Structure formats: C-alpha cells, structure tokens
Amino acid sequence: MNNHLLFSIAAHDPDTAARGGLIELPRGVIETPCFMPIATHGAVKTLAPWEVRELGAQIILSNTYHLYLRPGMELINRYGGVHRFMGWEQPLLTDSGGYQVFSLASMRKVNDDGVTFQSHLDGTTHHFTPELVIDLQRQLGSDFVMALDECPPGDAPLRAIKEAVARTTSWARRCLDRFGTTESGGDHPQTLCLVVQGGTDPHLRRQSVEELLALGAPAYAIGGLAVGEPREALFATLELLNELLPVDKPRYLMGVGTPADLVRAAALGMDMFDCVLPTRNARNGQLFTPNGTLNIRNARYRSDLEPVQADCGCPLCANFGRAYLGHLFHTGEVLGLRLATIHNLRFYLRLMARMRQAIREGCFRSWSGEFLQQYEGEAE
C-alpha cells in the first residue's frame, strides 16, 4: 500500500469528542487538530515558505488541478516533486483536483470513467480519471494523496448525491488499486486518503462511510460539506460522521471554515482542516481577532494608532498600527496583503494550538464556550 502514517491520540477531551493527536509522516510530525494553509500555485499567497513555517504551520495544502495546468507536470518532474519546486520540506497534502474541476472548470462532463473538462485558463480539454489523479499526485510527491471524488453542490437533488456516493466509492477503489502499484516521484513515501461523500443525508453518509471502510485507508476526508448547505446540517452531519468513522484514523474536514466552525468541528472529533478564509480574506482587508473580524478598509481605522490585536505579537501587530495597515491597503501596497495574511494565518494556527492545549488539559468545553462567546458576541 505504500502508506506510511502513524496516528496516535494523546488526549481525549472528557466532555466533547475533541481529540489531540499526532500524525507521524516520514517528512515530519503534525499535531492535531491542525490547520493547513493553502498554497494553490505552489506558494501560500504572499508568503515565503520559511514564513509559513515560522507561523507554526506543520502541513500545507496544494492544488493538483492548478499545478497540473501551471507549471505542468514536466517541470514538477524535473524538480523531483512539489516540495523541491516550492522550497517546502515539511508535510504537504495535495487534493485530487476534483473540487476545482467541479467548481472552476467549464464544460464539465462526468461519467463513470472520470471527468472531462475545459481549463479555466485557456479552454483546453482535459480528462481526469481516478488513475490519472493518483499518477499526478505520485509525481507531485505530496505526503497526503487524495482520492478522486465527486462533490455535488450543496443544493443538489438527492439523486445526484446518491450517484456521487456510488461513483466516489468506485473511484476510491480504482485510486487504491493505482496507488498500490505505483511509487512516489519524490523523496518520501506517500499516504492515500479516501473521501466520504453523501451531502447532509444521514443514510447516504452512512453508506459512503461503510463502503470506504470496507476498502480501508489510513485516513478519511469528509467532502461535500461547506458547499452551501445550512450550518446546522453541516454540524449534524459531522456529529453522525464522528460516530461512523473509526476513532483511530485521522479525519480531515475539507474546506472548513471560520474560526468558530473549526472550534465546533474539533469538538465533533475532526482532526485536520483547510480553508482559504485566512489568506483570501486577508487580501480583502479582513482581519481575524478574538473579538471577531474587522475590516481595515473601514474609515473608523484611518486614524487608529492601535495594533489590530493588542495581545497578538505577530509581525503586523508588534510593529504597526491599524492606520498604517489601512494606509497600505488604500495605496495598494503589497506589504499590506502580506502583513494581513501573516496576522490571519497566525490567528488560525494559534487557535489550533489553543484547541490542542484545551484538549490536553481536558477543558475543551469551557475553553471553547468562552472563545465562541467572545468571538461571536462582538463581531463587527
């Protein structure tokens, strides 16, 4: 199988399903619950890899679809994988590309073999199969490889979700087969992760989990959430999945979410997260703080000399006032995007560290209650 992952749970919170774990991979160790900053094109937007590391990231995520289109696999192969290409030596997860095909590409045609699509960049036609996305990720040499799944939108009819579950299982089997007969194009062995689908329907979720568990994998991802469904349905589905998924395997909740989402999902036994929010919102001037978000473009900050977050200590808050950051945004200075990105990622990564601490100390319920009250009570 070429899977090389050790997962141990050091602490179970007594009041919630939150758990503090350790994922050991050949390239490094990841403490969970963890957040993965997103390096879409092989760079966490605005940041150098050593900055991402210094912020506390132990694993990042990059997008197979984007790297496949640009720079293309030939160059990645010349580099010997995505790690050397982008100068990141720690663990890295690549998605399968499926989500981007379903959300970005045009003229999409899915059948049981795979998915045909046109590049959002130049309209050229491409065909992804379960086998190809494994081959691509083998070449990328990512530490976590994701199986190809079909991810319907949040408002898809039940029939479409049912079809997606069946197809996702069939594709998972083909991914496992291909993964079992191939080797990494990089320096380290890789781990394959299967993706659960089923929308917010309990029966379909149960079916998807049972079919994937029968196939067997060292880690399970939860797809098909955070795609437009109501928040309560998201958390009800996580509650069910917490019961269905094996305790001793890492659970990766794809594409979630706000700081409050992460806290609530960790309480439901989720271990790994990724989301564009901290980096994308930073570039729109939205800063995360323990009291909710603030938008630095707001006129009220134009003469505010205080740091964005007084007790933060990140390079933004330790050195600059809100008025200066606002000035950088008003004048279009790239430094503003960087400083906001640094602050937001630090906020997310420190939030994960605090979750892990609360789990270790067995006080996740009271800690998270206080956090949520402060975060949601005073949001702008």
Added chain:
Amino acid sequence: MNNHLLFSIAAHDPDTAARGGLIELPRGVIETPCFMPIATHGAVKTLAPWEVRELGAQIILSNTYHLYLRPGMELINRYGGVHRFMGWEQPLLTDSGGYQVFSLASMRKVNDDGVTFQSHLDGTTHHFTPELVIDLQRQLGSDFVMALDECPPGDAPLRAIKEAVARTTSWARRCLDRFGTTESGGDHPQTLCLVVQGGTDPHLRRQSVEELLALGAPAYAIGGLAVGEPREALFATLELLNELLPVDKPRYLMGVGTPADLVRAAALGMDMFDCVLPTRNARNGQLFTPNGTLNIRNARYRSDLEPVQADCGCPLCANFGRAYLGHLFHTGEVLGLRLATIHNLRFYLRLMARMRQAIREGCFRSWSGEFLQQYEGEAE
C-alpha cells in the same frame, strides 16, 4: 541651523575621484557611497522594514508629495513622524515633493512664490512653497530634508533651465530661513540639503553651485540629471560638479541609476544615490546580475532549475530556481514580486559595499573596469 550631520572621508581612491565616507546622523551611521531604496508611500514596495534593514540598507527615501496626499499630515503628526508611522528607525531622507509635482501632477503653475498643482489622485488643488515643503518635512521628521527646487525636463530650452537655476537659489534661501526657525516634529534633529540645478550647461551648473555654496549647507544634492539627457552629458556634468562642489560635504545624485551608472558616478565623487530601478524592475520580472539583467518572464527560463545568480545567496537565489520564480510571475503570485525585489535590492546594496571596499583598497579603477566589462559585455 539644526543641522546634525558629521561627514568624514576615510579613503580617497588614488586613480579616480571615488571616496569612501561616513555620514553620522543622530539616528545612525551611513557608509558612502550608499544607495537609498525608495519607500514611496512609507513602505519599500513589497518589503517589511526589517527586511530592508537585513538587506543592508542604512538609509531609505520617502516621498513628501505622496505622503502629503496619502495618508496626509494629520496622521503622520499623530504618529510623531514618518519613522514611527512605517516602523523604520534608521536614517530616512525625504524629497521636497517638487520632482513629483513636476512629473506627476497636472495643471501645474510655477511662479516665484511656489508651485500650484492638481493632485494626480483626485484633482484637488494644492500649493507648495519653499516654506511649506520645509514645514511638511519637519512634520515628517526625516533625517535628510530636501530644499524645494525647480527641475526642468532634459530637453528644456536653455532659458527655462536658467530660470530654474535662479528660482532654485531663491527657494533654497527661503528653505534655509524656514529650516532655521523650525524644529523637527519627530524625535531627532534634521539636516537640510540644497539642490543644484543647471541641466547639462556648464555655466549654469557653475552659477547654481556658487549661489548655493554662498548660502551654505551641510550636504548638496544634484538635481536636473537623469531626466532624459544623453548619458555622456550626464557624466560630463558630474565631472564638472565633482570639481565645483566642496570635497568635505556629501553629494547626493538624485534619481540615478543603473548599476553601471552608479559605478561611474561613484568614480566621479558622488556619495549618495536613489533610484526606482531595482524595485520597479523587479516587479516587471527584471533581475540584476553581475552579467547584466535577465527577464524571468522569458520563455528560456521556464524549465531552468538554476538560481537567478549562482553565487548570490539572497533568499531568492538560495532557495528557488529560475523556473519557480518564472512560475510565480506567470501565475501572478505576490511572492514573485517580493523575491525579485529582495534580489535586486541586495544586488544594489552589495554593489555599494563592493565599491566601498574597492575604494578602501585603493583599486576602484581596476575593480570597476572588471565590473563594467562583465556587466555590460554580457547583458541580455
């Protein structure tokens, strides 16, 4: 006078007019010849102040015109000057704003009192006088304050240059008067620098220098060059100015230039330089190397795994290949702009350090001959 500058020359090159000096200011020491990175809006584009410092900059330049328009003086005053606003504690020079008025603003009207112009941002009307630009720079708290001068374009008729010289002298006198009766709005005393005009006409240059020397200042800047005149005329004018200007005052050649220009101007006794080239060209993908420039967008680098400059060691060259940098530019990643800016500024600042070393060792002529041959002989 409130001037607080000590200038000492530690070494005169035996074969050229190059000199290695030390400018001591209350905020720090500057080794000359020196290059000043430009922080137009209170930030060296894409970089944090600590990065600029780590690259070896001992002094930076910011633009009075731009800061006056955005964020405006009220905020700068609240911060207690531009240093605290932008988090830069070392020496900083501000220009008078005159050059931007003459190059950026529209509906410009000059008379002996000053210059009326419309903001290039919103068309609002403003009036700069010699007194006002001193007041503005007093509020900015910059270490070097520049007198207001009139800078005609490189193809201006002799009459216009003659008028500009007379006006520049009259404005210099008023700047000195105002400077003598005011104090810094920041934490440290400031130094006023007068600007020589006269285009490439030897008689007018001589007149301008004589009139300004009669007024007396601790440092002299050379304006009205690098404004479109032929290269030979630029260097002929510098040769003359090297003879006319006092040996024991720093000479600041405004807005120059390419690496080759800097080497040639240092050989003619120039001490201080600023230019947008390393930062602006970085953002266009142009990288400076000892063998000339290369543009990373060029197709030939798309699969080139070598660093931009093998013996460089800057964060770009130590960590990434040309193909990766090109990929960052092709995908519009901000990290590419940053890495290119870091490389170019490091190239410029290290070039200044090598000039100073060659001057100390008394071998500027042979060193610069080799540098220019390599730089100009193999340019792309």
